[in-house]
């Protein structure tokens with residue numbers, strides 16, 4: 001089975017996430033997902049979890065305080081280590097690099113705009 005992403009590229013997947021029952025469940029719980037790379041490399045190479053520890057927890061708290069219906073999840077490497085710490089909004093397909101604790105109010109504002117558009 002195939003589906004087409006927002007970038008126009010077709011990907012082969014083993015299931016259709018748009019299948020009504022699965023889609024309905026996610027829409028009831030969360031309007032969007034915030035993926036926060038917490039990959040840690042202890043061998044000296046750059047990695048988001050080493051650069052800004054505690055970022056995911058701080059984003060989660062800020063989104064909750066703002067009352068935004070999003071789920072904040074930890075991920076491993078998203079292949080933007082040199083621009084990290086890396087954060088992504090899904091399904092908006094928005095990605096942010098060099099994110100630090102001070103940037104969280106801006107992330108909340110951006111998420112609020114995405115959800116209201």
Ligand code: FES
Pocket residue numbers: 037038039040046047048049076077078079080081082084085086
């Ligand atoms: S370690 Fe975070 S994007 Fe690679």
